[in-house]
Amino acid sequence: MxxxxxxxxxxxxxxxxxxxxxxxxxxxxxxxxxxxxxxxxxxxxxxxxxxxxxxxxxxxxxxxxxxxxxxxxxxxxxxxxxxxxxxxxxxxxxxxxxxxxxxxxxxxxxxxxxxxxxxxxxxxxxxxxxxxxxxxxxxxxxxxxxxxxxxxxxxxxxxxxxxxxxxxxxxxxxxxxxxxxxxxxxxxxxxxxxxxxxxxxxxxxxxxxxxxxxxxxxxxxxxxxxxxxxxxxxxxxxxxxxxxxxxxxxxxxxxxxxxxxxxxxxxxxxxxxxxxxxxxxxxxxxxxxPYFGTPINLVLRPQADIVDDVRVRQAIQVGIDRQELVDTVYNSSWKAATSAVQQASPGWVDLSDELAYDPDAATALLEEAGWTTVGDDGIRVKDGERLSLTAYTSPNLNTTSQLLELIAQQLAQIGIDLQIRQTDATSYSEVFSASATQLIPTANTFLDIATLKQYWGSSATNQFLLPSGAADTAEWDALLSQVAQTAPGTQERADAAAAVQEAAIEDAYTVPLIDNYQxxxxxxxxxxxxxxxxxxxxxxxxxxxx
Missing domain, CATH: 3.40.190.10 (Periplasmic binding protein-like II)
Incomplete structure (x- = not known):
C-alpha cells in the first residue's frame, strides 16, 4: 500500500x-x-x-x-x-x-x-x-x-x-x-x-x-x-x-x-x-x-471549416505575437504562455520555442495549404473563398475582447481575416459546444495534470471535438491515458505530460496565449x-x- x-x-x-x-x-x-x-x-x-x-x-x-x-x-x-x-x-x-x-x-x-x-x-x-x-x-x-x-x-x-x-x-x-x-x-x-x-x-x-x-x-x-x-x-x-x-x-x-x-x-x-x-x-x-491549468488559449476545432487543415492551425500558432499581447493588454506581472499548460502547473514543459512569433513561417504554412493568392485588402483567397475565420469572446475571461482585437490585427498581417463575435453567460456554452466554432477562448483549471484526460479526452468533455474512432483521436487518447496512469513526481509522469503538451502544440488544437491569474x-x-x-x-x- x-x-x-x-x-x-x-x-x-x-x-x-x-x-x-x-x-x-x-x-x-x-x-x-x-x-x-x-x-x-x-x-x-x-x-x-x-x-x-x-x-x-x-x-x-x-x-x-x-x-x-x-x-x-x-x-x-x-x-x-x-x-x-x-x-x-x-x-x-x-x-x-x-x-x-x-x-x-x-x-x-x-x-x-x-x-x-x-x-x-x-x-x-x-x-x-x-x-x-x-x-x-x-x-x-x-x-x-x-x-x-x-x-x-x-x-x-x-x-x-x-x-x-x-x-x-x-x-x-x-x-x-x-x-x-x-x-x-x-x-x-x-x-x-x-x-x-x-x-x-x-x-x-x-x-x-x-x-x-x-x-x-x-x-x-x-x-x-x-x-x-x-x-x-x-x-x-x-x-x-x-x-x-x-x-x-x-x-x-x-x-x-x-x-x-x-x-x-x-x-x-x-x-x-x-x-x-x-x-x-x-x-x-x-x-x-496563480493556478494549475491551461493558459488563456484559443481552442481550434479540427472539424471546423478552414481550421480543419492543420497547416492553417499551425500558422495561427506562430502568427500571434504573445509578447505584444502582454505589453499591450496586460502589464509586467503577466507572462506570455510557454506551453499548453500554465508554468505554475506541475508537469509543465517549456515549449516557448515552438510558440515563438514567426510570421514568415506562418506565411509559408498558409501557402503550403493552398492560400497563395492575396486580395487587394491583404486577405488570402483560395478557390474564390477568403481566408476569414470567426472567433468568439468569453464572458469568463474579462480581457478576451481586447486580446482578440489585437490578435485580429496580427493575423491580418499574414493574410487572415478574423471576425469577432460577442458571447454572454447564456450563449457561450452553446457556441463552445458547436463543432462549427472555429476559434473560441477558454482557460481550464485542474489540481493534477491527469485531469487533462477529462477535458481533452474524446470519451470525456472532448474540448477539441475530435472525431470518435479516428486513428489520430486514438493516439491522442492514449497520450492522455499515459499521463493519468503515471504517478505525480516521477520521471514517467514528466515524460507523459511533456508528450501531451508537445502533441497539443504540434497539432495546434490549442493556441496558448497568456498565463492566467486570478x-x-x-x-x-x-x-x-x-x-x-x-x-x-x-x-x-x-x-x-x-
Missing amino acids: RRAPLRTTLAAAAVAVAVALLAGCTGATASTSSDDATPSSGGELVHAVPALADGWQQQQSNNWYKSQVWTQLVETLVYVDDEGTVYPWLADSWSESDDGLTYTFQIHPGVTFSDGSALTADVVAHNLDVLGLGDVDKGISRSPMIPLEYEKATATGDLTVEVQLSGPNEGFLASLGFFAAGMLSEATLDLPLEEQAQLENVAGTGPFVLESQTPGQKITLVRRDDYDWASSAFSHTGPAYLERIVFIAVDEDASRLGALESGQVDSIHYVQPTEEERLADAGWNVIHA VYVTSPDVHDVTTNAVGRPYFYDTWKSS
Missing part, C-alpha cells in the same frame, strides 16, 4: 480577495496595513464579485464567482495548496492499493454539517457516488473533475470509506480537493435537483453558514462558532476570525473598483490589468493568484486571504486590522 504523505502546518498564503458593494452594508474604509502580525477576531468583510448567478447544486457551482461563496460553506476530503501539496482535511489519511484501483479513506471524527448532522462514512460514500456517477433519477450529472474510472464508494466502517476505480488514474486523489467535490449533508443530497439548487438548502461542513441572501445580488455568511476541523494547510484552528462575509454582485469592472476605492467594499475580484500597477503603488493589496485587490487592512491550487479564495484565515 502507498500511504498518504504526512505534512503538518503550512503558513497560509497571503492572497487578497474581497470585493464588496454597498446596498445596505457597512463597508470598510481603506487604511494603512497594520504592522501587528497577530490576527484579531471579529469584523465583516465585504467582497464584490462580477456576478452571483442562481443554481447552487454542487455540479452547477463550478464557476469563478459562485465558487468564492461555495468554498466558505463546503469542504473537501483533501486540500491542495498552490504548490500542489495534498493535505488531509475531512479525510485524516488515505492509502492506495498497489494496482491503483482501490483507495481507502479514514474520515476525521467529530465533523458536523451546518444542519447538525454528522459526517460519517455512509454520507461520504453517498457524496462520492453522486460526484463520480451522478444521480440519474434526479437529473444530476456526474462531476467532470472526477476521473471516468470512478466505479463506487463503500462505507466499510463508521469512519472508513473504500473507493473502487475501473482503471488506475493518479489524478483521482487530487481531484477530491477540487472545490466542487465537497461533502454535503444527507438531507441536502436527498433533495430533488431544483431544491438542491437553492442556496438555503446547502448544508456543508465549512466555517461559515448562510445568514441571508438577495438572489443574484447579495449573500451574507456568518461564522460557525462550533467549527474546529480545519486542514493543517491553514494557519490556525477553531472558528474563523471574521464574523461575517458579505458577497455583492457588481458586474462592471469600473464600478467594483470605485466601490473599493471609496471604502464601500473591502475587496474585489477582477480588475483590469491596466489598473493593477496604479493600485499597488497607491498601497492597495494586489494579489495575482486577481484580487483588497484594502490594506485585510490580511491573509488564502487561495488554493486553482485560485479559489478561502476566508477562514482572513482577518481585518482594527
Whole structure:
C-alpha cells in the first residue's frame, strides 16, 4: 500500500480577495496595513464579485464567482495548496492499493454539517457516488473533475470509506480537493435537483453558514462558532476570525473598483490589468493568484471549416505575437504562455520555442495549404473563398475582447481575416459546444495534470471535438491515458505530460496565449486571504486590522 504523505502546518498564503458593494452594508474604509502580525477576531468583510448567478447544486457551482461563496460553506476530503501539496482535511489519511484501483479513506471524527448532522462514512460514500456517477433519477450529472474510472464508494466502517476505480488514474486523489467535490449533508443530497439548487438548502461542513441572501445580488455568511476541523494547510484552528462575509454582485469592472476605492467594499475580484500597477503603488493589496491549468488559449476545432487543415492551425500558432499581447493588454506581472499548460502547473514543459512569433513561417504554412493568392485588402483567397475565420469572446475571461482585437490585427498581417463575435453567460456554452466554432477562448483549471484526460479526452468533455474512432483521436487518447496512469513526481509522469503538451502544440488544437491569474485587490487592512491550487479564495484565515 502507498500511504498518504504526512505534512503538518503550512503558513497560509497571503492572497487578497474581497470585493464588496454597498446596498445596505457597512463597508470598510481603506487604511494603512497594520504592522501587528497577530490576527484579531471579529469584523465583516465585504467582497464584490462580477456576478452571483442562481443554481447552487454542487455540479452547477463550478464557476469563478459562485465558487468564492461555495468554498466558505463546503469542504473537501483533501486540500491542495498552490504548490500542489495534498493535505488531509475531512479525510485524516488515505492509502492506495498497489494496482491503483482501490483507495481507502479514514474520515476525521467529530465533523458536523451546518444542519447538525454528522459526517460519517455512509454520507461520504453517498457524496462520492453522486460526484463520480451522478444521480440519474434526479437529473444530476456526474462531476467532470472526477476521473471516468470512478466505479463506487463503500462505507466499510463508521469512519472508513473504500473507493473502487475501473482503471488506475493518479489524478483521482487530487481531484477530491477540487472545490466542487465537497461533502454535503444527507438531507441536502436527498433533495430533488431544483431544491438542491437553492442556496438555503446547502448544508456543508465549512466555517461559515448562510445568514441571508438577495438572489443574484447579495449573500451574507456568518461564522460557525462550533467549527474546529480545519486542514493543517491553514494557519490556525477553531472558528474563523471574521464574523461575517458579505458577497455583492457588481458586474462592471469600473464600478467594483470605485466601490473599493471609496471604502464601500473591502475587496474585489477582477480588475483590469491596466489598473493593477496604479493600485499597488497607491498601497492597495494586489494579489495575482496563480493556478494549475491551461493558459488563456484559443481552442481550434479540427472539424471546423478552414481550421480543419492543420497547416492553417499551425500558422495561427506562430502568427500571434504573445509578447505584444502582454505589453499591450496586460502589464509586467503577466507572462506570455510557454506551453499548453500554465508554468505554475506541475508537469509543465517549456515549449516557448515552438510558440515563438514567426510570421514568415506562418506565411509559408498558409501557402503550403493552398492560400497563395492575396486580395487587394491583404486577405488570402483560395478557390474564390477568403481566408476569414470567426472567433468568439468569453464572458469568463474579462480581457478576451481586447486580446482578440489585437490578435485580429496580427493575423491580418499574414493574410487572415478574423471576425469577432460577442458571447454572454447564456450563449457561450452553446457556441463552445458547436463543432462549427472555429476559434473560441477558454482557460481550464485542474489540481493534477491527469485531469487533462477529462477535458481533452474524446470519451470525456472532448474540448477539441475530435472525431470518435479516428486513428489520430486514438493516439491522442492514449497520450492522455499515459499521463493519468503515471504517478505525480516521477520521471514517467514528466515524460507523459511533456508528450501531451508537445502533441497539443504540434497539432495546434490549442493556441496558448497568456498565463492566467486570478486577481484580487483588497484594502490594506485585510490580511491573509488564502487561495488554493486553482485560485479559489478561502476566508477562514482572513482577518481585518482594527
